[in-house]
Amino acid sequence: MKYSTFSKIDNDQLKEPMFFGQPVNVARYDQQKYPIFEQLIEKQLSFFWRPEEVDVSQDRSDYRNLPDHEKHIFISNLKYQILLDSIQGRSPNVAFLPLVSIPELETWIETWSFSETIHSRSYTHIIRNIVNDPAVVFDDIMHNQHIIERATDISKYYDDLIQYSLLYTKLGAGTHTVNGKTHEVSLFELKRKLYLCMMSVNVLEAIRFYVSFACSFAFAERRLMEGNAKIIRLIARDEALHLVGTQHIINIMQDGKDDPEMAEVARSCHAESLAMFKHAAQQEKEWAEYLFKDGSMIGLNRGILDQYIEYITNHRMRAVGLEPAFENATHNPIPWINAWTSSDNVQVAPQEVEVSSYLVGQINSEVSIDDLGDFDF
């Protein structure tokens, strides 16, 4: 499997697996092995938004009037989300594109990653409005121990995969010594790294974002920082879609019809996948502790957030075929968050409610006799 930006060998793309087949040559969507990825692309495009559309001017005075411990909660969450989207805006492209072998999945990855860059730009939009000098917020990210710790945990699976796939493409399977270091390279191990990376991305989108989402919506429940909450709703809507994307990829891998060896890979990664979810839940609880170190906010405290983390962790684990990790977390302690993440009515501007399922230019021009069945002639 040598990567080429345009593979010259004519192949039947419908027979290629999602990953590690022949690199994609013609980007064609007239035939699709997995139409779901094309549907995700269409949905994502119909969700398109620009940060500047959302008026965040009221947030400035809201922010100024927040007590210090709530300022800390607000700004810290933003910093954390900036980190998450900095990683997500580039990594799926860098890590997955060289390995993909079907066009609809390739384009989904690009579309997905692009939407993360919108999120990144929206944070600058929010921060510009609430502080005079945005650099004060941005400059701190690289020096904040609590944020950098998680950055390592999230990026290491991507980095592992990227490094290993470079070795594999350059040198192939076997034992290789590069710069005095010996590497055992095999396709099976490369597939394991891809699977674990996909699982870690799933965890990121399924759990890591939701602590900040909860805080943003808790402010908005008190009618504070509502511009920010509008943006977070749009982000949450996109993230829900990205999550579905990784859930599909992981489930197709586990199933083994696409690539029988992938099912074996998935089984061999089972224990690590479980551990990954548990570890992420633990880290998010520690994050909640850091957020509330100087005091809780109305409607949300560390205990509630811990319960919520356990609850959504269980929920997301089930979606990728894993047994829930937390036996007692069977109910959602903050059910009001659903009303905020509910996205069939995402309000973009006060005068305009954008219905998210609305697709531009979709007309059904086929009329069958059945469509007239209800008419009385």
Added chain:
Amino acid sequence: MNKAIQISTEDQVFELDPSETLLEGLERTGHQVEYQCRSGYCGSCRVTLHSGSVEYQEQPLAYLQDNEILPCCCQPLEPLDISVGLITKKSA
């Protein structure tokens, strides 16, 4: 199709009104059901179906196992038996 369909959950049996979705019916009757998009793409509301069958006007984007359904957008075709419980019991 325009008649009430019987829904059996872990704790209750109720009639689903033809004007409401299964998700709305579950909410009305106090069941613990998660939701987010309410239009079939996020998969948050998925529940396990033990018996009965449903159809979708449009195939939902969310990933579903063979025995799972999406209450937000499915149309029950016959009485359903699903695994979801009441909120009151869960929080007790």
